Amino acid sequence: MLEIVHNPKMEALKVIKIGGKIIENNALLTSFLEDFVKLQGPKILVHGGGNKATEIAGKLGYETKMVDGRRITDKDSMEVITMVYGGLLNKSIIAKLQVKGQNAIGLCGADGKAIISKRREVKEIDYGFVGDIERVNSGFINSLLKQNIVPVFSAISCTEEGVLLNTNGDSVASEIAIAMSKIYETQLYYCSEKKGVLKNIEDDQSVIAELNSDNYKELVNSKVITDGMLPKLHNCFQAIDRGVLSVFLGDAGLLGSNSIHTKIVE
């Protein structure tokens, strides 16, 4: 059993997810990593994959299979994801962090049994090698944090039967944050191409500064928040409900000073 310690004096743990659009833009990635290195206190990075996997799969002659507009991760795709997310992108980020003086370690869910998942049940659609997270090994992750080593996760989890699974990066970040919130006061950061939740989808500057469950419901009812943002915000409020202190949504500059962003609280 893990000892659960909420020490208000302890610096908050920051779990930060960067999306594929940042990963594949060298200038954005470099400036993001500069801000990331400057962050004080314990921190964890989770990264998506961007288009590199699709590009490599295409070059290898693997077909991208889609059903109802959703990608199917077959065996070949999973091999490419393991190569590109788990190898190329993950290790390149580690090398970039090391040269900036930030000790870090690149992981997937199989390493240290960090992220154990179940293969998604086949109902109408078989999504293939896709996992839903069952548990996060917070003790192992904490042992790295205590050595001042930043864990950097690719969005790959592993079943109890040793099968590597493609896993939603946002969920990897939120499940890690939820698990770690038993040990640390934990904040969750999502960096994507948007500056935050917008009041007007046409106006990138119309960022809602703060959301709580009350004004969130109002904005959903009045249809200000719709479509793609709904599952993401559902995820955010779930994290808050399950112990995460606050969630921040912003772009690649989210960790910098004076960033415009959306903060989500209880």
Added chain:
Amino acid sequence: MLEIVHNPKMEALKVIKIGGKIIENNALLTSFLEDFVKLQGPKILVHGGGNKATEIAGKLGYETKMVDGRRITDKDSMEVITMVYGGLLNKSIIAKLQVKGQNAIGLCGADGKAIISKRREVKEIDYGFVGDIERVNSGFINSLLKQNIVPVFSAISCTEEGVLLNTNGDSVASEIAIAMSKIYETQLYYCSEKKGVLKNIEDDQSVIAELNSDNYKELVNSKVITDGMLPKLHNCFQAIDRGVLSVFLGDAGLLGSNSIHTKIVE
């Protein structure tokens, strides 16, 4: 400074390298990993790559560049090596170990600054992204061993400037063994396609059971040991000279009981 403790009661640390020929043969790999999991005491695995990288590079349309019969690791090749060795093979081995109940973590030299190297100097030939190891972070590796987590290294090192480099797998294993011998009594195991050092190159059963620096010199002088075996054995005796207790050379069954092999001692 690391405290140097030679505790004779402490179980010896085993550093084991498996060659590409074992990695790419599923039956051999499975049986090797079964023996590996049964090994008692602290252990570290180092793996080569086999032909998978060449196969993927070929499919991607990358040319394999050779100069004087030696492979040149250009930027594209290094990308493939990072994908295939650092991602696909490394994480697949970790998943296979986890399902056998062996907690493990997949690493390259950039992770935890575990293996720092220098890019090989350009003399007549520019080998490209190829590294010679400068130092091994034994403290970091030991922190994993103390948690009963087996470190599994792909043969990739990293420069101080954050450049990932293709590195000879035998050297990765021997440099790790040498560094760890400051903390543990350390044994080094090389598993390849040969059962050991042969008296007669035509006869796979003519394995020399034990080599020390005296009978080694005799066998070199009498030309029993020649060619490809010379650099490998030079490496082995260097490891012994620099603190490693003993080195074992054998095939995929080296860790099993009753294996025929060559043992190298001082």
